Amino acid sequence: MRDSVKRKIKNFLGQSGIHLFLILVSVSCIFPLLWMIGSALKTQQTVFSDMRLFPAQPHWENFYTAWVEGGFGIYFFNSVFYTVTVVAGIVFISSLAAYAFSRLEFPGKNFFFLMFLVAMMIPLPGSFVPLYVLLVKLHLVNTRIGYILAMINVGLSLSIFLLKTFFDKLPKDLEDAGRIDGCSKFGIYWHVALPMARPALAVVIIFNALNVWNEYILAMLIFSSKSLMPLQRGLMVFQGAHITQYPLLMAGITITVLPIILIYLFMQRHIISGLTAGAIRG
Amino acid sequence: MKPTDRSQVKFKPGILQNYLFILPAVLIFSVFYIYPFAKTFQLSLCQWDGIMPTTVFVGFANFKNVIFRNTAYWWQSMGNAGYITLIALTLQNLLALALAMACDRAIKSGNFYRVIFFIPPVLSEVVVGLVWKWIYNGDYGLLNYWLSQIGLSGLTRTWLADPKIALTAVAITHSWKGFGWGFIILLAGLQTIPRQLYEAARVDGANAWEIFKRITAPLMVPVFALVSILTVLGTMQAFVLVISMTGGGPGYHTEVPVTRILASMIASSRFGYACAQGIVFGLVLLVVSMLQMRIGKYAKTD
Secondary structure (H helix, E strand, O other): OHHHHHHHHHHHHHHHHHHHHHHHHHHHHHHHHHHHHHHHOOOOOOOOOOOOOOOOOOOOHHHHHHHHOOOHHHHHHHHHHHHHHHHHHHHHHHHHHHHHHHHOOOOOHHHHHHHHHHHHHOOOOOOHHHHHHHHHHOOOOOOHHHHHHHHHHHHHHHHHHHHHHHHHHOOOHHHHHHHHOOOOHHHHHHHHHHHHOHHHHHHHHHHHHHHHHOOOHHHHHHOOOHHHOOHHHHHHHHHHHOOOOHHHHHHHHHHHHHHHHHHHHHOHHHHHHHHHHHHHHO | OHHHHHHHHHHHHHHHHHHHHHHHHHHHHHHHHHHHHHHHHHHHOEEOOOOOOOOEEOOOHHHHHHHHHOHHHHHHHHHHHHHHHHHHHHHHHHHHHHHHHHHHHOHHHHHHHHHHHOHHHHOOHHHHHHHHHHHOOOOOOHHHHHHHHOOOHHHOOOHHHOOOOHHHHHHHHHHHHHHHHHHHHHHHHHOOOOHHHHHHHHHOOOOHHHHHHHHHHHHHHHHHHHHHHHHHHHHHHOOHHHHHHOOOOOOOOOOOHHHHHHHHHHOOOOHHHHHHHHHHHHHHHHHHHHHHHHHHHHHHHO
Protein backbone atom coordinates (compact mmCIF):
# COMPACT_ATOMS: atom_id res chain seq x y z
CA MET A 1 0.00 0.00 0.00
CA ARG A 2 2.61 2.51 1.06
CA ASP A 3 4.62 1.64 -1.99
CA SER A 4 1.75 2.43 -4.33
CA VAL A 5 1.14 5.78 -2.61
CA LYS A 6 4.80 6.58 -2.95
CA ARG A 7 4.70 5.67 -6.60
CA LYS A 8 1.61 7.80 -7.13
CA ILE A 9 3.26 10.83 -5.53
CA LYS A 10 6.39 10.22 -7.55
CA ASN A 11 4.33 9.88 -10.70
CA PHE A 12 2.40 13.07 -9.93
CA LEU A 13 5.60 15.02 -9.28
CA GLY A 14 7.13 13.63 -12.46
CA GLN A 15 4.05 14.55 -14.49
CA SER A 16 3.94 18.07 -13.03
CA GLY A 17 7.62 18.52 -13.73
CA ILE A 18 7.11 17.49 -17.35
CA HIS A 19 4.18 19.86 -17.76
CA LEU A 20 6.05 22.73 -16.11
CA PHE A 21 8.94 22.14 -18.50
CA LEU A 22 6.65 22.08 -21.55
CA ILE A 23 4.80 25.20 -20.42
CA LEU A 24 7.99 27.14 -19.74
CA VAL A 25 9.33 26.42 -23.21
CA SER A 26 5.94 27.33 -24.70
CA VAL A 27 6.01 30.68 -22.92
CA SER A 28 9.48 31.34 -24.30
CA CYS A 29 8.10 30.74 -27.81
CA ILE A 30 5.10 33.03 -27.46
CA PHE A 31 6.37 35.75 -25.15
CA PRO A 32 8.68 37.52 -27.65
CA LEU A 33 5.71 37.83 -30.04
CA LEU A 34 3.40 39.25 -27.37
CA TRP A 35 6.14 41.61 -26.25
CA MET A 36 6.61 42.73 -29.84
CA ILE A 37 2.89 43.52 -30.28
CA GLY A 38 2.70 45.21 -26.86
CA SER A 39 5.73 47.37 -27.61
CA ALA A 40 4.26 48.39 -30.95
CA LEU A 41 1.43 50.03 -28.95
CA LYS A 42 3.68 52.09 -26.69
CA THR A 43 5.22 55.47 -27.39
CA GLN A 44 8.86 56.35 -27.86
CA GLN A 45 8.82 57.77 -24.30
CA THR A 46 7.15 54.84 -22.55
CA VAL A 47 8.57 51.89 -24.48
CA PHE A 48 11.66 51.58 -22.26
CA SER A 49 10.01 52.43 -18.94
CA ASP A 50 6.54 50.88 -19.16
CA MET A 51 7.38 47.22 -18.60
CA ARG A 52 3.79 45.99 -18.66
CA LEU A 53 3.10 43.57 -21.50
CA PHE A 54 0.29 45.72 -22.90
CA PRO A 55 0.17 49.46 -22.19
CA ALA A 56 -2.85 51.02 -20.45
CA GLN A 57 -3.30 53.40 -23.36
CA PRO A 58 -2.53 51.51 -26.55
CA HIS A 59 -1.29 53.71 -29.38
CA TRP A 60 -2.85 51.98 -32.34
CA GLU A 61 -1.85 54.90 -34.53
CA ASN A 62 1.71 53.49 -34.50
CA PHE A 63 0.52 50.93 -37.01
CA TYR A 64 -0.83 53.69 -39.23
CA THR A 65 2.46 55.60 -38.96
CA ALA A 66 4.52 52.49 -39.74
CA TRP A 67 2.21 51.59 -42.63
CA VAL A 68 2.20 55.04 -44.24
CA GLU A 69 5.33 56.91 -43.15
CA GLY A 70 7.50 53.88 -42.40
CA GLY A 71 6.75 52.51 -45.86
CA PHE A 72 5.51 49.18 -44.54
CA GLY A 73 2.32 49.49 -46.60
CA ILE A 74 4.41 49.44 -49.78
CA TYR A 75 6.66 46.66 -48.48
CA PHE A 76 3.60 44.63 -47.52
CA PHE A 77 2.03 44.85 -50.96
CA ASN A 78 5.37 44.04 -52.56
CA SER A 79 5.71 40.95 -50.38
CA VAL A 80 2.21 39.81 -51.26
CA PHE A 81 2.88 40.42 -54.94
CA TYR A 82 6.18 38.51 -54.96
CA THR A 83 4.77 35.63 -52.92
CA VAL A 84 1.74 35.20 -55.19
CA THR A 85 3.62 35.50 -58.49
CA VAL A 86 6.59 33.34 -57.48
CA VAL A 87 4.41 30.59 -56.01
CA ALA A 88 2.10 30.65 -59.04
CA GLY A 89 5.14 30.43 -61.30
CA ILE A 90 6.65 27.55 -59.34
CA VAL A 91 3.38 25.63 -59.21
CA PHE A 92 2.81 25.91 -62.95
CA ILE A 93 6.37 25.33 -64.15
CA SER A 94 7.27 22.58 -61.69
CA SER A 95 4.02 20.65 -62.11
CA LEU A 96 4.40 20.69 -65.89
CA ALA A 97 7.93 19.33 -65.61
CA ALA A 98 7.06 16.84 -62.86
CA TYR A 99 4.16 15.51 -64.93
CA ALA A 100 6.45 15.02 -67.91
CA PHE A 101 9.11 13.28 -65.79
CA SER A 102 6.48 10.96 -64.34
CA ARG A 103 4.23 10.20 -67.32
CA LEU A 104 5.73 11.15 -70.66
CA GLU A 105 8.54 9.52 -72.60
CA PHE A 106 11.32 11.40 -74.36
CA PRO A 107 15.05 10.93 -74.88
CA GLY A 108 17.16 12.48 -72.12
CA LYS A 109 14.35 12.31 -69.58
CA ASN A 110 16.49 10.71 -66.87
CA PHE A 111 19.34 13.10 -67.55
CA PHE A 112 17.16 16.17 -67.05
CA PHE A 113 15.52 14.80 -63.93
CA LEU A 114 18.90 13.87 -62.47
CA MET A 115 20.07 17.40 -63.17
CA PHE A 116 17.35 18.86 -60.94
CA LEU A 117 17.99 16.19 -58.32
CA VAL A 118 21.73 16.83 -58.15
CA ALA A 119 21.14 20.57 -57.89
CA MET A 120 19.07 19.88 -54.79
CA MET A 121 21.88 17.87 -53.21
CA ILE A 122 24.96 20.01 -53.90
CA PRO A 123 25.41 22.87 -51.49
CA LEU A 124 26.94 25.90 -53.18
CA PRO A 125 26.96 28.72 -50.64
CA GLY A 126 27.77 32.03 -52.21
CA SER A 127 26.15 31.18 -55.54
CA PHE A 128 24.46 34.55 -55.11
CA VAL A 129 27.74 36.15 -56.26
CA PRO A 130 27.59 34.95 -59.90
CA LEU A 131 23.80 35.20 -59.82
CA TYR A 132 24.13 38.88 -59.00
CA VAL A 133 26.69 39.31 -61.80
CA LEU A 134 24.27 37.65 -64.21
CA LEU A 135 21.33 39.82 -63.13
CA VAL A 136 23.43 42.94 -63.66
CA LYS A 137 24.34 41.74 -67.17
CA LEU A 138 20.70 41.05 -68.01
CA HIS A 139 19.65 44.44 -66.58
CA LEU A 140 17.43 42.63 -64.12
CA VAL A 141 18.89 44.24 -61.00
CA ASN A 142 16.39 46.38 -59.13
CA THR A 143 13.48 45.00 -61.15
CA ARG A 144 10.51 42.96 -59.99
CA ILE A 145 10.87 40.41 -62.77
CA GLY A 146 14.51 39.76 -61.86
CA TYR A 147 13.61 38.94 -58.29
CA ILE A 148 10.60 36.84 -59.32
CA LEU A 149 12.59 34.73 -61.81
CA ALA A 150 15.47 34.21 -59.37
CA MET A 151 13.05 33.16 -56.65
CA ILE A 152 11.16 30.78 -58.96
CA ASN A 153 14.49 29.07 -59.61
CA VAL A 154 15.13 28.75 -55.86
CA GLY A 155 11.99 26.65 -55.32
CA LEU A 156 12.02 24.74 -58.60
CA SER A 157 14.10 21.60 -57.92
CA LEU A 158 12.44 20.62 -54.67
CA SER A 159 8.94 21.25 -56.05
CA ILE A 160 9.61 19.16 -59.16
CA PHE A 161 10.93 16.36 -56.96
CA LEU A 162 7.95 16.44 -54.56
CA LEU A 163 5.39 16.53 -57.37
CA LYS A 164 7.12 13.85 -59.45
CA THR A 165 7.12 11.41 -56.53
CA PHE A 166 3.43 12.17 -56.01
CA PHE A 167 2.51 11.68 -59.68
CA ASP A 168 4.43 8.36 -59.65
CA LYS A 169 2.09 7.05 -56.97
CA LEU A 170 -1.11 8.17 -58.70
CA PRO A 171 -3.11 5.55 -60.68
CA LYS A 172 -3.15 6.18 -64.43
CA ASP A 173 -6.75 5.05 -65.07
CA LEU A 174 -8.31 8.50 -65.16
CA GLU A 175 -5.66 9.82 -67.49
CA ASP A 176 -6.21 6.86 -69.81
CA ALA A 177 -9.92 7.65 -69.78
CA GLY A 178 -9.11 11.24 -70.69
CA ARG A 179 -6.90 10.06 -73.53
CA ILE A 180 -9.70 7.87 -74.90
CA ASP A 181 -12.05 10.84 -74.71
CA GLY A 182 -9.65 12.66 -76.98
CA CYS A 183 -8.05 15.07 -74.54
CA SER A 184 -4.74 16.56 -75.64
CA LYS A 185 -1.63 15.88 -73.54
CA PHE A 186 -1.86 19.33 -72.04
CA GLY A 187 -5.58 18.85 -71.47
CA ILE A 188 -4.97 15.64 -69.52
CA TYR A 189 -2.30 17.35 -67.42
CA TRP A 190 -4.48 20.37 -66.75
CA HIS A 191 -7.91 18.77 -66.30
CA VAL A 192 -7.04 15.34 -64.89
CA ALA A 193 -3.57 15.10 -63.34
CA LEU A 194 -3.27 18.54 -61.76
CA PRO A 195 -6.54 18.41 -59.81
CA MET A 196 -5.58 14.97 -58.47
CA ALA A 197 -2.24 16.32 -57.26
CA ARG A 198 -3.91 18.77 -54.88
CA PRO A 199 -2.35 17.36 -51.67
CA ALA A 200 1.16 17.59 -53.10
CA LEU A 201 0.41 21.02 -54.57
CA ALA A 202 -0.61 22.19 -51.09
CA VAL A 203 2.80 21.16 -49.77
CA VAL A 204 4.55 22.93 -52.65
CA ILE A 205 2.48 26.10 -52.16
CA ILE A 206 3.01 26.25 -48.38
CA PHE A 207 6.72 25.52 -48.51
CA ASN A 208 7.44 28.06 -51.23
CA ALA A 209 5.08 30.77 -49.97
CA LEU A 210 6.78 30.82 -46.59
CA ASN A 211 10.17 30.71 -48.27
CA VAL A 212 9.40 33.74 -50.44
CA TRP A 213 7.73 35.72 -47.65
CA ASN A 214 10.75 35.21 -45.38
CA GLU A 215 13.47 35.58 -48.02
CA TYR A 216 16.11 38.21 -47.36
CA ILE A 217 19.40 37.77 -49.17
CA LEU A 218 18.29 38.04 -52.82
CA ALA A 219 15.98 40.91 -51.91
CA MET A 220 18.99 42.62 -50.35
CA LEU A 221 21.21 42.11 -53.41
CA ILE A 222 18.62 42.88 -56.06
CA PHE A 223 16.64 45.87 -54.77
CA SER A 224 17.89 49.37 -54.20
CA SER A 225 14.58 51.23 -54.64
CA LYS A 226 12.35 51.24 -51.59
CA SER A 227 9.26 51.09 -53.80
CA LEU A 228 10.23 47.57 -54.94
CA MET A 229 11.37 46.08 -51.62
CA PRO A 230 9.55 43.29 -49.79
CA LEU A 231 8.99 43.33 -46.02
CA GLN A 232 12.14 41.56 -44.81
CA ARG A 233 14.35 43.98 -46.71
CA GLY A 234 12.16 46.90 -45.66
CA LEU A 235 12.58 45.94 -42.00
CA MET A 236 16.37 46.03 -42.26
CA VAL A 237 16.29 49.36 -44.11
CA PHE A 238 13.95 50.82 -41.50
CA GLN A 239 16.01 49.67 -38.54
CA GLY A 240 19.16 50.97 -40.20
CA ALA A 241 17.63 54.42 -40.60
CA HIS A 242 15.60 54.69 -37.38
CA ILE A 243 17.51 52.48 -34.99
CA THR A 244 15.85 53.82 -31.83
CA GLN A 245 12.24 54.06 -32.98
CA TYR A 246 11.31 50.83 -31.31
CA PRO A 247 7.50 51.17 -31.31
CA LEU A 248 7.44 51.77 -35.05
CA LEU A 249 9.99 49.02 -35.71
CA MET A 250 7.92 46.61 -33.62
CA ALA A 251 4.79 47.70 -35.51
CA GLY A 252 6.63 46.93 -38.75
CA ILE A 253 7.69 43.52 -37.46
CA THR A 254 4.11 42.84 -36.38
CA ILE A 255 2.87 43.70 -39.87
CA THR A 256 5.46 41.28 -41.26
CA VAL A 257 4.68 38.45 -38.86
CA LEU A 258 0.93 38.67 -38.35
CA PRO A 259 -0.18 37.23 -41.72
CA ILE A 260 2.20 34.29 -41.26
CA ILE A 261 1.03 33.60 -37.72
CA LEU A 262 -2.67 33.83 -38.65
CA ILE A 263 -2.33 31.55 -41.67
CA TYR A 264 -0.16 29.23 -39.60
CA LEU A 265 -2.71 28.93 -36.80
CA PHE A 266 -5.52 28.19 -39.27
CA MET A 267 -3.58 25.62 -41.28
CA GLN A 268 -1.00 24.40 -38.77
CA ARG A 269 -1.42 20.71 -39.55
CA HIS A 270 -0.74 21.19 -43.27
CA ILE A 271 2.02 23.68 -42.67
CA ILE A 272 3.96 21.54 -40.21
CA SER A 273 3.76 18.41 -42.33
CA GLY A 274 4.41 20.39 -45.51
CA LEU A 275 7.50 22.11 -44.17
CA THR A 276 8.99 18.98 -42.64
CA ALA A 277 8.35 17.05 -45.86
CA GLY A 278 10.16 19.79 -47.77
CA ALA A 279 13.06 20.01 -45.34
CA ILE A 280 13.68 16.28 -45.16
CA ARG A 281 13.58 15.80 -48.92
CA GLY A 282 15.70 18.86 -49.51
CA MET B 1 -1.10 -1.82 -90.49
CA LYS B 2 -3.02 1.40 -90.30
CA PRO B 3 -2.62 2.08 -86.57
CA THR B 4 1.20 1.72 -86.71
CA ASP B 5 1.27 4.08 -89.66
CA ARG B 6 -0.59 6.68 -87.72
CA SER B 7 1.58 6.33 -84.65
CA GLN B 8 4.68 6.68 -86.79
CA VAL B 9 3.38 9.88 -88.27
CA LYS B 10 2.53 11.16 -84.79
CA PHE B 11 5.82 10.09 -83.26
CA LYS B 12 7.89 13.21 -83.84
CA PRO B 13 5.53 16.02 -82.92
CA GLY B 14 4.52 13.98 -79.85
CA ILE B 15 8.07 13.86 -78.55
CA LEU B 16 8.53 17.56 -79.22
CA GLN B 17 5.34 18.21 -77.28
CA ASN B 18 6.80 16.29 -74.34
CA TYR B 19 9.84 18.52 -74.33
CA LEU B 20 7.55 21.54 -74.15
CA PHE B 21 6.44 20.34 -70.71
CA ILE B 22 9.93 20.60 -69.24
CA LEU B 23 11.05 23.57 -71.34
CA PRO B 24 10.14 26.40 -68.91
CA ALA B 25 11.75 24.59 -65.97
CA VAL B 26 14.93 23.75 -67.89
CA LEU B 27 15.16 27.29 -69.24
CA ILE B 28 14.90 29.01 -65.86
CA PHE B 29 17.15 26.40 -64.29
CA SER B 30 19.84 26.80 -66.94
CA VAL B 31 19.91 30.57 -66.69
CA PHE B 32 19.59 30.98 -62.92
CA TYR B 33 21.28 27.83 -61.61
CA ILE B 34 23.60 26.13 -64.11
CA TYR B 35 25.11 29.31 -65.52
CA PRO B 36 25.88 30.81 -62.08
CA PHE B 37 27.17 27.41 -60.94
CA ALA B 38 29.66 27.21 -63.80
CA LYS B 39 30.45 30.91 -63.49
CA THR B 40 31.44 30.40 -59.83
CA PHE B 41 34.25 28.07 -60.87
CA GLN B 42 35.38 30.37 -63.68
CA LEU B 43 35.36 33.50 -61.50
CA SER B 44 37.15 31.70 -58.67
CA LEU B 45 40.24 31.53 -60.91
CA CYS B 46 40.13 35.22 -61.71
CA GLN B 47 40.61 38.56 -60.13
CA TRP B 48 37.67 40.84 -60.78
CA ASP B 49 36.16 43.87 -59.07
CA GLY B 50 32.69 43.37 -60.52
CA ILE B 51 32.87 46.50 -62.69
CA MET B 52 35.81 46.15 -65.11
CA PRO B 53 34.83 44.66 -68.47
CA THR B 54 37.69 42.15 -68.28
CA THR B 55 38.73 39.65 -65.65
CA VAL B 56 42.36 38.78 -64.89
CA PHE B 57 43.22 35.08 -64.75
CA VAL B 58 45.18 34.34 -61.58
CA GLY B 59 45.03 30.55 -61.36
CA PHE B 60 44.58 29.17 -57.89
CA ALA B 61 45.77 32.34 -56.13
CA ASN B 62 42.32 33.00 -54.66
CA PHE B 63 42.16 29.49 -53.23
CA LYS B 64 45.67 29.84 -51.82
CA ASN B 65 44.63 33.04 -50.11
CA VAL B 66 41.45 31.52 -48.72
CA ILE B 67 42.95 28.26 -47.49
CA PHE B 68 46.57 28.97 -46.54
CA ARG B 69 46.92 32.72 -46.02
CA ASN B 70 43.62 32.83 -44.14
CA THR B 71 42.86 36.33 -45.34
CA ALA B 72 39.65 38.14 -44.41
CA TYR B 73 39.12 36.17 -41.19
CA TRP B 74 38.05 33.15 -43.22
CA TRP B 75 38.90 30.28 -40.85
CA GLN B 76 37.77 32.31 -37.83
CA SER B 77 34.36 32.66 -39.46
CA MET B 78 34.38 28.92 -40.13
CA GLY B 79 35.21 28.33 -36.47
CA ASN B 80 32.35 30.61 -35.42
CA ALA B 81 29.91 28.70 -37.60
CA GLY B 82 31.30 25.47 -36.12
CA TYR B 83 30.73 26.82 -32.61
CA ILE B 84 27.10 27.79 -33.37
CA THR B 85 26.62 24.36 -34.97
CA LEU B 86 28.04 22.64 -31.89
CA ILE B 87 25.56 24.48 -29.66
CA ALA B 88 22.74 23.68 -32.07
CA LEU B 89 23.73 20.00 -32.11
CA THR B 90 23.91 19.70 -28.33
CA LEU B 91 21.73 22.30 -26.62
CA GLN B 92 19.08 22.68 -29.32
CA ASN B 93 18.75 18.99 -30.15
CA LEU B 94 18.82 17.82 -26.54
CA LEU B 95 16.07 20.31 -25.77
CA ALA B 96 14.13 19.06 -28.79
CA LEU B 97 14.61 15.45 -27.68
CA ALA B 98 13.57 16.17 -24.10
CA LEU B 99 10.45 17.99 -25.31
CA ALA B 100 9.62 15.25 -27.79
CA MET B 101 9.92 12.57 -25.13
CA ALA B 102 7.78 14.59 -22.73
CA CYS B 103 5.09 14.98 -25.41
CA ASP B 104 5.36 11.35 -26.46
CA ARG B 105 4.15 10.38 -22.99
CA ALA B 106 1.29 12.87 -22.90
CA ILE B 107 -0.02 12.47 -26.43
CA LYS B 108 -3.29 14.27 -25.69
CA SER B 109 -1.62 17.65 -25.48
CA GLY B 110 1.05 16.71 -28.01
CA ASN B 111 -0.57 18.55 -30.88
CA PHE B 112 -0.97 21.75 -28.86
CA TYR B 113 2.76 21.82 -28.14
CA ARG B 114 3.57 20.94 -31.74
CA VAL B 115 1.76 24.10 -32.81
CA ILE B 116 3.50 26.28 -30.21
CA PHE B 117 7.02 24.95 -30.70
CA PHE B 118 6.79 25.39 -34.43
CA ILE B 119 6.06 29.12 -34.22
CA PRO B 120 9.74 30.20 -34.14
CA PRO B 121 10.60 28.13 -37.24
CA VAL B 122 7.92 29.85 -39.35
CA LEU B 123 9.27 33.30 -38.46
CA SER B 124 11.94 34.84 -40.67
CA GLU B 125 15.52 35.22 -39.49
CA VAL B 126 15.25 39.00 -39.91
CA VAL B 127 12.26 39.16 -37.55
CA VAL B 128 13.78 36.81 -34.98
CA GLY B 129 17.10 38.64 -35.15
CA LEU B 130 15.61 42.10 -34.67
CA VAL B 131 13.38 41.06 -31.76
CA TRP B 132 16.22 39.24 -29.98
CA LYS B 133 18.59 42.11 -30.65
CA TRP B 134 16.30 44.18 -28.47
CA ILE B 135 16.03 41.48 -25.81
CA TYR B 136 19.84 41.45 -25.58
CA ASN B 137 20.17 45.25 -25.70
CA GLY B 138 22.48 46.60 -22.99
CA ASP B 139 20.55 49.73 -22.06
CA TYR B 140 16.91 48.77 -22.38
CA GLY B 141 16.88 45.08 -23.20
CA LEU B 142 14.48 42.70 -21.51
CA LEU B 143 17.21 40.29 -20.41
CA ASN B 144 19.06 42.91 -18.38
CA TYR B 145 15.76 44.20 -16.98
CA TRP B 146 14.81 40.75 -15.71
CA LEU B 147 18.27 40.06 -14.34
CA SER B 148 18.19 43.25 -12.29
CA GLN B 149 14.62 42.50 -11.19
CA ILE B 150 15.69 39.20 -9.63
CA GLY B 151 18.73 40.80 -8.02
CA LEU B 152 21.35 39.65 -10.50
CA SER B 153 22.26 43.08 -11.83
CA GLY B 154 25.90 42.01 -11.57
CA LEU B 155 25.30 39.79 -14.60
CA THR B 156 23.84 42.49 -16.82
CA ARG B 157 25.92 43.50 -19.80
CA THR B 158 25.68 44.61 -23.43
CA TRP B 159 25.34 41.04 -24.60
CA LEU B 160 25.87 41.52 -28.32
CA ALA B 161 28.79 43.93 -27.89
CA ASP B 162 30.73 41.63 -25.59
CA PRO B 163 33.32 39.70 -27.65
CA LYS B 164 33.23 36.77 -25.23
CA ILE B 165 29.46 36.37 -25.24
CA ALA B 166 28.09 37.72 -28.53
CA LEU B 167 28.61 34.48 -30.44
CA THR B 168 26.96 32.38 -27.73
CA ALA B 169 24.05 34.85 -27.65
CA VAL B 170 23.59 34.45 -31.41
CA ALA B 171 23.85 30.65 -31.07
CA ILE B 172 21.15 30.61 -28.38
CA THR B 173 18.82 32.68 -30.56
CA HIS B 174 19.53 30.31 -33.44
CA SER B 175 18.68 27.34 -31.22
CA TRP B 176 15.47 29.05 -30.08
CA LYS B 177 14.47 29.51 -33.71
CA GLY B 178 15.38 25.98 -34.71
CA PHE B 179 14.51 23.52 -31.95
CA GLY B 180 10.93 23.16 -33.25
CA TRP B 181 12.24 21.35 -36.34
CA GLY B 182 14.06 18.72 -34.32
CA PHE B 183 11.09 18.43 -32.00
CA ILE B 184 8.64 17.61 -34.81
CA ILE B 185 10.92 15.07 -36.49
CA LEU B 186 11.99 13.39 -33.23
CA LEU B 187 8.40 13.21 -31.97
CA ALA B 188 7.30 11.59 -35.23
CA GLY B 189 10.14 9.10 -34.80
CA LEU B 190 9.25 8.35 -31.18
CA GLN B 191 5.65 7.68 -32.10
CA THR B 192 6.63 4.89 -34.48
CA ILE B 193 8.11 2.87 -31.59
CA PRO B 194 5.59 0.17 -30.62
CA ARG B 195 4.16 0.80 -27.13
CA GLN B 196 4.35 -2.91 -26.26
CA LEU B 197 8.14 -2.67 -26.15
CA TYR B 198 7.94 -0.11 -23.34
CA GLU B 199 5.32 -2.11 -21.45
CA ALA B 200 7.31 -5.31 -21.71
CA ALA B 201 10.42 -3.54 -20.44
CA ARG B 202 8.50 -2.05 -17.53
CA VAL B 203 7.12 -5.45 -16.61
CA ASP B 204 10.69 -6.72 -16.59
CA GLY B 205 11.49 -3.99 -14.06
CA ALA B 206 13.56 -1.69 -16.27
CA ASN B 207 13.83 1.93 -15.11
CA ALA B 208 13.39 4.99 -17.32
CA TRP B 209 17.10 5.33 -18.14
CA GLU B 210 17.45 1.67 -19.06
CA ILE B 211 14.37 1.92 -21.27
CA PHE B 212 15.86 4.93 -23.02
CA LYS B 213 19.26 3.29 -23.44
CA ARG B 214 18.03 -0.14 -24.54
CA ILE B 215 14.87 0.67 -26.54
CA THR B 216 14.42 4.31 -27.46
CA ALA B 217 17.98 5.27 -28.39
CA PRO B 218 18.82 2.27 -30.61
CA LEU B 219 15.53 2.52 -32.50
CA MET B 220 15.95 6.26 -32.94
CA VAL B 221 19.47 6.18 -34.42
CA PRO B 222 18.32 6.83 -38.02
CA VAL B 223 16.16 9.73 -36.81
CA PHE B 224 19.05 11.13 -34.76
CA ALA B 225 21.26 10.92 -37.84
CA LEU B 226 18.67 12.72 -39.97
CA VAL B 227 18.15 15.49 -37.42
CA SER B 228 21.87 16.04 -36.95
CA ILE B 229 22.54 16.20 -40.71
CA LEU B 230 19.73 18.75 -41.11
CA THR B 231 21.06 20.70 -38.12
CA VAL B 232 24.65 20.82 -39.36
CA LEU B 233 23.84 21.74 -42.96
CA GLY B 234 21.26 24.31 -41.86
CA THR B 235 23.34 25.91 -39.13
CA MET B 236 26.67 26.12 -40.97
CA GLN B 237 24.96 28.07 -43.77
CA ALA B 238 22.82 30.28 -41.53
CA PHE B 239 23.84 33.92 -41.74
CA VAL B 240 20.79 36.22 -41.94
CA LEU B 241 20.44 36.00 -38.17
CA VAL B 242 24.02 37.28 -37.86
CA ILE B 243 23.27 40.15 -40.26
CA SER B 244 20.15 41.22 -38.36
CA MET B 245 21.60 40.78 -34.86
CA THR B 246 25.27 41.81 -34.90
CA GLY B 247 26.35 42.45 -38.49
CA GLY B 248 29.30 40.17 -37.69
CA GLY B 249 30.55 42.28 -34.78
CA PRO B 250 31.89 43.11 -32.30
CA GLY B 251 35.04 43.09 -34.40
CA TYR B 252 34.79 39.84 -36.34
CA HIS B 253 33.57 37.77 -33.40
CA THR B 254 30.26 36.65 -34.90
CA GLU B 255 31.24 36.46 -38.57
CA VAL B 256 30.25 33.25 -40.37
CA PRO B 257 31.46 32.04 -43.80
CA VAL B 258 28.50 33.36 -45.77
CA THR B 259 28.75 36.84 -44.25
CA ARG B 260 32.44 36.79 -45.20
CA ILE B 261 31.52 35.87 -48.79
CA LEU B 262 29.05 38.74 -48.83
CA ALA B 263 31.70 41.09 -47.45
CA SER B 264 34.24 40.00 -50.09
CA MET B 265 31.67 40.73 -52.75
CA ILE B 266 29.98 43.92 -51.49
CA ALA B 267 32.52 45.61 -49.21
CA SER B 268 35.79 44.61 -50.90
CA SER B 269 34.53 44.08 -54.49
CA ARG B 270 36.64 40.92 -54.79
CA PHE B 271 34.28 38.76 -56.81
CA GLY B 272 36.80 36.06 -57.69
CA TYR B 273 37.88 35.72 -54.09
CA ALA B 274 34.24 35.52 -52.97
CA CYS B 275 33.61 32.66 -55.43
CA ALA B 276 36.69 30.80 -54.18
CA GLN B 277 35.41 31.17 -50.62
CA GLY B 278 32.05 29.77 -51.71
CA ILE B 279 33.66 26.73 -53.33
CA VAL B 280 35.89 26.01 -50.33
CA PHE B 281 32.91 26.29 -48.01
CA GLY B 282 30.79 24.09 -50.28
CA LEU B 283 33.49 21.41 -50.21
CA VAL B 284 33.67 21.59 -46.41
CA LEU B 285 29.90 21.11 -46.23
CA LEU B 286 30.08 18.19 -48.65
CA VAL B 287 32.78 16.46 -46.60
CA VAL B 288 30.88 17.07 -43.35
CA SER B 289 27.63 15.66 -44.69
CA MET B 290 29.38 12.60 -46.16
CA LEU B 291 31.15 11.98 -42.84
CA GLN B 292 27.85 12.23 -41.04
CA MET B 293 26.17 9.78 -43.36
CA ARG B 294 29.07 7.35 -42.78
CA ILE B 295 28.72 7.72 -39.03
CA GLY B 296 24.96 7.29 -39.28
CA LYS B 297 25.38 4.08 -41.26
CA TYR B 298 28.07 2.79 -38.91
CA ALA B 299 25.91 3.44 -35.86
CA LYS B 300 23.01 1.71 -37.56
CA THR B 301 24.88 -1.52 -38.23
CA ASP B 302 26.56 -1.50 -34.84
